[in-house]
Amino acid sequence: MNFNPELKIGIIGFGEMGKRHALEYHHATHGKMDFVAVVEPEDNRFEEGCEWYGKRPRRYLCVSEMLNKETLDGLIIASPNCFHVENLKDCMDKNLPLLLEKPLESSFDKICEIVRLSRTYKAPVMVDHVMRYAPIIQKAKELITAGSIGKVCSFNFVQYNGGGALFTTFRRTMAGGGGQLIEKGTHDLDVAFYLCGAAPRKVTGICRLQKFGGNKPEDLTCAKCDDFKCSNRLSVGKSSNAAVNDINLSHDLCSFSKAVDVYDNEMCMVECTNNVFGVYSHCFFVNNHFSRRYEIIGTEGMLYIELTLREKHYNCDGRITVARAAPLLPLPGIEEYNFNYQGRIHYNGGPFAGRHFYDMIQGKAEPFTTVEDAFAAEMVGIAAMKSSEEHRQINIEQDIVPQDLLPAFSEAYKGF
Numbered sequence: 046m047n048f049n050p051e052l053k054i055g056i057i058g059f060g061e062m063g064k065r066h067a068l069e070y071h072h073a074t075h076g077k078m079d080f081v082a083v084v085e086p087e088d089n090r091f092e093e094g095c096e097w098y099g100k101r102p103r104r105y106l107c108v109s110e111m112l113n114k115e116t117l118d119g120l121i122i123a124s125p126n127c128f129h130v131e132n133l134k135d136c137m138d139k140n141l142p143l144l145l146e147k148p149l150e151s152s153f154d155k156i157c158e159i160v161r162l163s164r165t166y167k168a169p170v171m172v173d174h175v176m177r178y179a180p181i182i183q184k185a186k187e188l189i190t191a192g193s194i195g196k197v198c199s200f201n202f203v204q205y206n207g208g209g210a211l212f213t214t215f216r217r218t219m220a221g222g223g224g225q226l227i228e229k230g231t232h233d234l235d236v237a238f239y240l241c242g243a244a245p246r247k248v249t250g251i252c253r254l255q256k257f258g259g260n261k262p263e264d265l266t267c268a269k270c271d272d273f274k275c276s277n278r279l280s281v282g283k284s285s286n287a288a289v290n291d292i293n294l295s296h297d298l299c300s301f302s303k304a305v306d307v308y309d310n311e312m313c314m315v316e317c318t319n320n321v322f323g324v325y326s327h328c329f330f331v332n333n334h335f336s337r338r339y340e341i342i343g344t345e346g347m348l349y350i351e352l353t354l355r356e357k358h359y360n361c362d363g364r365i366t367v368a369r370a371a372p373l374l375p376l377p378g379i380e381e382y383n384f385n386y387q388g389r390i391h392y393n394g395g396p397f398a399g400r401h402f403y404d405m406i407q408g409k410a411e412p413f414t415t416v417e418d419a420f421a422a423e424m425v426g427i428a429a430m431k432s433s434e435e436h437r438q439i440n441i442e443q444d445i446v447p448q449d450l451l452p453a454f455s456e457a458y459k460g461f
């Protein structure tokens with residue numbers, strides 16, 4: 046491939062992530078990635094995106110028209126989860142390096158379809174598991190690889206917050222988002238398997254809808270609602286977190302609507318390769334609190350990642366602590382590493398993901414966050430929901446993965 050420093054990129058879905066990728070990757074590559082064209086069906090989202098990016102990419106209403114009229118070097122799919130398959134199908138002929146937003150899709154069948162399509166796609170595909178690129182996660186990996194906690198044995202990852210915004214968008218339905226273990230938990234599960242160097246195999250899950258959902262009409266929005274005491278009332282356009290330049294809450298669908306059918310409090314226990322096992326749990330109705338904490342236990346110590354500390358420590362966004370019983374070794378018993386995310390969401394992983402995408406397009410890097418990894422992480426969510434419904438442990442390979450996708454599944458989280 047010829048090296049072309051200036052790349053022309055197209056974005057499918059110019060909403061929150063689409064517009065963020067445009068600005069963040071443009072800056073991260075010192076303007077070498079130019080977002081020249083977008084597919085965006087909604088007028089106001091297009092205008093918001095242009096305002097955020099500070100430029101007006103050419104706008105199209107359908108993918109094939111953009112691909113036929115533009116000469117592009119790469120593509121980003123950042124539409125709602127449930128449109129990823131139809132978008133990817135429209136891109137198959139162009140062989141353009143692709144950054145595909147996580148999750149792969151919104152249902153088991155459509156996730157499998159993405160994996161099949163991607164394995165015949167003639168250009169590299171990376172999935173935006175952006176957390177893996179974050180300096181705090183990279184440092185944790187470096188410490189684990191250097192043997193600072195000995196052999197990895199188990200993990201305990203939790204995420205508790207008032208994540209009601211997840212219930213006011215396409216994410217509030219299985220058909221739109223696929224459920225929070227797929228939509229949100231897939232980031233945490235991906236980091237768990239990456240850091241532990243282990244791939245998931247068997248899953249037991251408990252999934253419940255305990256706060257959100259209800260009887261309110263499907264089309265009700267906060268703006269049209271007269272319940273001013275509602276615990277999940279949103280102001281459209283407001284940032285969900287004052288501490289960072291966070292996602293604008295552009296959708297205010299009612300989280301107590303009868304349309305809501307995804308769980309809000311879930312837990313899964315996972316048996317992995319390499320004799321590693323672990324627990325992941327999340328709950329999205331814990332108000333006035335935001336925790337995302339990862340503990341990894343090794344034979345010689347424990348590595349503890351606190352991803353969200355800003356509310357308690359003004360000068361520290363995140364922290365890694367390594368604790369060991371090592372009084373006679375040259376290593377200290379406790380080591381701490383502090384991280385500042387520079388006001389960015391995703392723990393400052395975005396610019397690193399953007400530069401990796403740039404290098405991947407130039408043929409200088411392989412996909413690091415692969416479709417196969419995403420497939421395995423998302424199968425944990427599928428297995429947990431099945432386990433919860435059927436009250437039994439699920440063996441992902443035997444009970445879920447179709448025969449033709451077993452090779453893809455077994456490629457996941459290898460070599461870490």
Ligand SMILES: NC(=O)c1ccc[n+]([C@@H]2O[C@H](COP(=O)([O-])OP(=O)(O)OC[C@H]3O[C@@H](n4cnc5c(N)ncnc54)[C@H](O)[C@@H]3O)[C@@H](O)[C@H]2O)c1
Nearest residue numbers: 058059060061062087090123124125126128146147148173
């Ligand atoms: N990697 C991450 O950390 C991260 C964070 C947030 C969102 N996401 C993912 O990014 C994707 C988009 O999420 P978002 O928060 O930006 O949602 P969003 O609703 O803000 O943006 C999606 C945009 O796609 C447009 N759209 C709708 N149908 C389309 C279609 N058929 N083709 C093209 N565009 C279409 C919408 O009008 C909207 O502007 C989702 O898959 C989501 O899971 C990833």
